[in-house]
Amino acid sequence: MAQENRNRLAEWLVLLRQQAPVVRRQFSGWLESVREEPALFWQTVAVRYVAYGLAGLALVWAVSAFSRMIVPPPHASAKPAATTADFHVVCSNRQCLHHYVIHRKFGFRGFPVRCPRCEQKTGMQARRCNSPICQGRWVPAQERDGRTYCPECNQPIE
Numbered sequence: 001m002a003q004e005n006r007n008r009l010a011e012w013l014v015l016l017r018q019q020a021p022v023v024r025r026q027f028s029g030w031l032e033s034v035r036e037e038p039a040l041f042w043q044t045v046a047v048r049y050v051a052y053g054l055a056g057l058a059l060v061w062a063v064s065a066f067s068r069m070i071v072p073p074p075h076a077s078a079k080p081a082a083t084t085a086d087f088h089v090v091c092s093n094r095q096c097l098h099h100y101v102i103h104r105k106f107g108f109r110g111f112p113v114r115c116p117r118c119e120q121k122t123g124m125q126a127r128r129c130n131s132p133i134c135q136g137r138w139v140p141a142q143e144r145d146g147r148t149y150c151p152e153c154n155q156p157i158e
Helices: 008-036 039-043 047-072
Strands: 085-089 097-107 123-129 139-142 141-146 147-149
Touching: 008 039, 039 047, 085 139, 097 123
Parallel strands: none
Antiparallel strands: 085 097, 085 123, 123 139, 141 147
16 A cells, blocks of 8 residues: 655644643743843843844845945936847858848747748857858857857857
């Protein structure tokens, strides 16, 4: 017979119910000793760590608020951040090899795209190959072994 999956949440709740009276009794004893000797409050490790954590959070909040106050506002003629980019594209059809630019959202990965000259879906993202053979020509990049290579001269493209 297959074993049932254990319900961890239920186990934690049962354990919490079992330990609740013990924790209540220990907390009452600690509270009583703090009433008799108030210095014990700060000497308790848990209280100090909680206080240090809250002080650290307050410090981070204060520093971030101060940094937001001293940063100057953008200039009135500033434009909002760009959400689109221009992509250089080269047709991978050997008879066409047309180079053109498309305007798409950042992170566009919908290649191949339609070439405006040969009307085929052969437009690949282009990279500039600076090898002595290609001399800065835009080529359709090819991925091999995790690197990008030029299909014309077979040199890696940086």
